[in-house]
Amino acid sequence: MTERPKFTVALIGNPNTGKSTLFTALAGVRQRVGNYPGVTVEKKLGGMHFEGRQFQLIDLPGTYSLAPRSPDEMVAVDVLLHRRDDTSRVDAVLSIVDASNLERNLYLVSQVLELGLPTVVALNMTDIARSRGLTIDLERLRQRLGIPIIEIQANRRIGIDELKRALASAAEAKPTERRSPFPDAFQAETAQLQTSWSANGKRAELPRYLAERLLLDTSGYLQDALANDEHNGVAFEEIKAARGRLSAAGLPVPAVEAQARYGWVAEVLSGVVTRPAKRPVSSSDRLDRFLTHKLWGTIVFAILMLIVFSSVFIFADPVMGLIDGWIGSLGEFVGNLVPEGPLQSLLVDGIIGGVGSVLIFLPQIVFLFFFLAVLEDCGYMARAAYLMDKLMVRVGLSGKSFIPLLSSFACAIPGVMATRVIENRRDRLTTILVAPLMSCSARLPVYAILIGAFIPATTVLGFLPLQGVTLFAMYVLGMVVAAIVALVLKRTLLRGPTPPFVMELPTYKWPSLRNVLQRIGERAWSFIYRAGTLIFAVSVLIWAAAYYPRNSVEVSETLAPRRDALAAELEKLPEDSPRHAELSEQLGDLENEIAAVYQRDSYLGRAGRWIEPAVRPLGWDWRIGCAAIASFPAREVVMGVLGVIYNLGGDLDVGEESDQDRLGTRMKAAVWDDTGEPVYNIPVALSIMVFFALCAQCAATLVVISRETNSWRWPIFTFVYMTTLAYLGALLTYQIGMRLPAFISG
Amino acid sequence: MSDVHELVPLNLLSAGQLALVEQVLGQPDVVHRLEELGLRGGAAVEMVQAGSPCIIRLSGNKLCLRADELVSVLVRRGTG
Incomplete structure (x- = not known):
């Protein structure tokens, strides 16, 4: 070279x-x-x-x-x-x-x-x-x-x-001469600390700048960061003594730094900057008068957020549909390429289906970050944080936590990533830990199907539709629980002095397209890469659990021969005969039944039946337990799992209303294996919804939390606390619901 | 009659009022942080939006500030 x-x-x-x-x-x-x-x-x-x-x-x-x-x-x-x-x-x-x-x-x-x-x-x-x-x-x-x-x-x-x-x-150029604005007495103390630090043979040399900072840092952060051997205790005694001497000499630490540096700055700038006698009112000021106004500013903010979040759904929806279509055709293509069997199922249902269910959120992330980057780049975000501070301070957070939490209603992943603007570590962690409680868009299908099937389409108070109120209640539940959890965290695990909330409000400017695109690119890529790698692994695991061992006696002895007989008979019939249509429907039902038997006897199905005693107090049978387990990697798979369990075939599309209705009808018809009583009633439906509202069923979010906090402790903590809350919430809902006479008949 | 040189907490200023910072009181490292942002004795401030948090103008830039039990900013009304 x-x-x-x-x-x-x-x-x-x-x-x-x-x-x-x-x-x-x-x-x-x-x-x-x-x-x-x-x-x-x-x-x-x-x-x-x-x-x-x-x-x-x-x-x-x-x-x-x-x-x-x-x-x-x-x-x-x-x-x-x-x-x-x-x-x-x-x-x-x-x-x-x-x-x-x-x-x-x-x-x-x-x-x-x-x-x-x-x-x-x-x-x-x-x-x-x-x-x-x-x-x-x-x-x-x-x-x-x-x-x-x-x-x-x-x-x-x-x-x-x-x-x-x-x-x-x-x-x-060669390194320049070091210039210090500090008075001689301070520089002498710095030099002395350096000498005594390296006099201890075990310790590496202390750069002058760090010696200075050790003297100045009264927060103790740097001491902790440098504390790596038992001799540090001695050095810290010395630092204390040095501070005492400086204070006695009229150079109190840390105030001496601001005095010295601003003194130097004043010398440098004297005669350099000339200010006008009267400050001209800038357009930024005029804009601010309106946008930070207590009433008008808040109204503008609310309208802006409404526009942003509805556009995320409106713009992302068609793209999500496209991606869904591509994933579907890719699955079909691979399905045709690879013969039926474990490999095909692994590729199509496990990998393409599993990774696809995560990639589908990419459009939402891109659109949300587009709007957030524009608002950030033009300087509005700081105003939004100012306006929302009053609200957030009540749960122990600051205004900076508002946007990440709001973003989490679309998806917790961009929400967690958006917490990077919060400098205070405890505030940032608290925000990250409660963000997954916001009802994200993946919960919506679960709510929609259960509400559609079990909540009567009546009105409350004469005009409010009960179904809408229930949906709203699910969103409110997430917010209220998040507020309580945030308060508790800030008083226990993440307790500590709240630093005063200080934030610069930058001058407004036109957003730069380049900056905005850069930000979107960074976020989108980190999402694909970080979440994609683990989701891949988890998808394969869940697929295997739902697929194997595949050795049911019931299938091999009774169902499979019947299917083969039906298929053979079907071959012989002309395609347009009514008998053909009838038989092919029977064949479809039979294949769904086989899938259901396999599922019931799969490791996942066994797990579902094994935990049935635990979920029975929630009003659930093993099928619901099984669906809940399977949806831990990604809650949106629950519909697919329920579809298979209720013999509809796994590929039902929850976006399609007819499919939702079909699943709803089957669920209404479901009965307990032992008593023959219907499984579902209003308390059961509510208990499932509450569980899904509070549970941490999203591996991608947990991975992102681990990346953002650089530890496995916090995602595990999130998982445990949310799952516990979800279980308790579902238990309370069902048990209280069953004691309310109005519900049982439903 | 209030004296123009009376020492008052920053949050008593109303929108549009000018003042000189006399002292920032509180935990040393918190005070230090505010000093780094330019909020220190001798700095000229203007209240832009009163309340908590408030918005102040400080050497041309705007700062949003929620002073609480940890820190309080004492100012003298008037440009001095």
């Missing part, structure tokens, strides 16, 4: 400075998104060329400060100090700065300059600064900072080449 070594450039900046737009402008579509191993921090890498040189770009999480108090910030510091093995040593830092708010942005720059790495500043949003009447003396700022400052407009791709040139020469 003649290629010269790659340069590595880390991109850092405040949130809402156009950082991801700049990243895309530099790296184009050559981006890779993943996770840093061991933490739930998004790792975004990109490639860039300039005059034959290769660059690797690392997009660090957006932050106001380079102070490790959360995994995001810890990752940023570790990457810059080359304390992680999974990223290369950083050759240069690209610091993006919002020209309309130089003061706050330079605070972060002052921290970056302390690392001693060659640094280039990209000055973005000069157009907004100008519209606010600010003038910036760029030459003077360059002199004061002594590093390259390139004016850019990331969204219009202005200044990008110049920026690349500056980065290329910076990356070749």
Whole structure:
């Protein structure tokens, strides 16, 4: 290879400075998104060329400060100090700065300059600064900072080449002198801590920046992150003593940092920025007056959400139909290709059917993230969080949890993925853990069929249709339980001080199509890849459980010979004779019966009968228990399983009303094996619905939870608590329902 | 008659009122975080939407803030 070594450039900046737009402008579509191993921090890498040189770009999480108090910030510091093995040593830092708010942005720059790495500043949003009447003396700022400052407009791709040139020469430059804005006394304490830290032979050298942060971090996060041997206790005593000395010298920790840095910023900016005497009212302000208004803002928000969620259904529906059709034809195609038997069934029912039942949600995810990305990119999302904070604070969460929870009504998977905007770990976890309680679209068919079959089409209070009220009640049930669970979690497992809710409201701007498409692409791919791999495995397992052992005596001795006889007779008849139609219907029924017997004797069917004592208090027979077990990987399979059990054939389409009616009729006719009493009545139907409303029957969601929380503990926790709640809820529903005289007759 | 230099909590400002931050009180690391966002002694703020949470303007940018038992922001009314 003649290629010269790659340069590595880390991109850092405040949130809402156009950082991801700049990243895309530099790296184009050559981006890779993943996770840093061991933490739930998004790792975004990109490639860039300039005059034959290769660059690797690392997009660090957006932050106001380079102070490790959360995994995001810890990752940023570790990457810059080359304390992680999974990223290369950083050759240069690209610091993006919002020209309309130089003061706050330079605070972060002052921290970056302390690392001693060659640094280039990209000055973005000069157009907004100008519209606010600010003038910036760029030459003077360059002199004061002594590093390259390139004016850019990331969204219009202005200044990008110049920026690349500056980065290329910076990356070749030697490390710069470290500049510290801190008073001498503080620097002396830092040096002393470094010395005493590495004096202990076992410990690795402590970089100066981390020594400084150890002194400043009163939250204890960094101490815990660095705590790896028994000698740390000694160091922490030293830190305490050093803080005491600093405080006595009039340099209280951590306030000394803001004093020192803002002091430095004020020096740098004096005479650089000129503000107008009177601030002009921007269009963003005028828009905000309306959109954050307590009444009008809330109304607009409600209408907007209604439009978004109904469009998700309206637009996604035809595409979902298409995908369903493709999966069906693919299954048919493979079915014709492979002879009947275990392999065909595995391919068609297990793999294509199972993975297909997950892929079908892709359109909803794409459409939902399209709307969310547009709202996010134009700056509205922060306003929505502001408006909803009042509501969410009552369950111990903040406004930022609202959108992920709302998204979960379509599907919990994008909902869980949308929690990434919540920085507070406990809030984020709580939101993730209750998101699957929102009634997602896969529950709707279950509700629809049971309500259609068992809830009488009467009205309550004279005008409300009882069926509609029942459906609404199922949705409310999920929300109420989610609120209670969130409250309980925030008071027990995830207890901790709620940090004050602070959030920047970015200036409104037109959404960029490129950003939006990028976001959709990232989300869609991670869904396909992450959920797809496990769903594949689970589908095969459930299929095998429902297919094997397939050695029923009843089939081989009585049913199969009858089927063969019927088929032989059918062969001889002319196709248009009435006898032919009659016989082929009989044959169909017989084949369904065989399928049902196989299912009953399959491992899944045995499991259903084995757990019958446990589900009997819920009013269920083994068939319902079996359907509930089979739908743990994906609740939407329940209709297919019930269809097979009630001899309709597994391929019935719940979307078709006639099929729903057929299944409903069969269910009404179902009787207990021992007593001959009807299985279904209103309490049983309600108990099944409550179970499905509360149960964690979606392997894809659990996989996504595990990916997003980077552990298996939380998905297991979610599964256990939801299943327990579902069982108890179904039990209560049935037991109370059976004691209400009005229901039993139904 | 209220003195223009009277020290009041931020949430007592009504929409459109200007003030100078005197002090941010609370747990040190929480206060530190607000300082990093620019909310610190000496900063000029304008109340945009009163209430809890409120929206304030801080050096040109808008911040949404719900101050609670953990942190309180004391301000002096007027631009100073």
